[in-house]
Amino acid sequence: MAQRPLSPHLQIWRWGPHMLTSILHRATGDGMALVGLGILLWWLGALASGPEAYATFVWAASSPVGYLFMIGLTWAFFTHMMSGLRHFVLDIGAGYELDTNRFWSIAAPIIAIILTVIVWTYLLLRDGGMV
């Protein structure tokens, strides 16, 4: 590789919430791409294959590890969605004022956690989860 000046990396900067939100955006997006899409395909493939294959999927999804994955994916989705919505605003050139930027970089992941809690509270109170 040609020796060109590199932009300063993580350890150079004083930490701020926008950095965590940015890193979470990439981590949740790539995490869903690598793990979530696999689970989505398993679910769709099981539905297409019939009741027995679907029962295996439900057995795995409703095991303790399965709940960890499902709740984790719900959180990853809402986190990526909220920071993605923030990116839409930044993309049109708005929201760069220091206070505004700081506020939404903190609010986005918190709103995501609240949405995750709402969805799973509803599911678990309704009929005990994924069955």
Next chain:
Amino acid sequence: MGNGTSIGRVRGLGPSHEGAHHWLIHRFSAISNLVLMSWLVISLLMLSDYSYETVSAWLAQPLSAVAMILLVASLFWHARMGLQVLIEDYIHNAGSKFGLLSLLNLAAIGGAAFGIFSVATLAFGVQN
């Protein structure tokens, strides 16, 4: 790479050498992900239970099947764009980068094809 204007001297020097089109496609697919995932989350929460009968009957309906097929296409497209950036940012060896991008294309197109085929199978009722 030109050597005239200041933009001409730096154009194409990023890790992927280009990007405006990639950037736009990433946003377009983000918008369709947002619309279609909202549909999926609300639909799943409105189902009375998650038994095979309930879920397969719901997904076999034309509107659900079409929305799910579009969602699979949109998700895999968006994920492909995102993983491409991940590879370009962290894999600096040209050969490994090319290999991983090839693998990514195979996985993204193969995965999307499997998902769409599964939904079509269910909707056309050809299984079992």
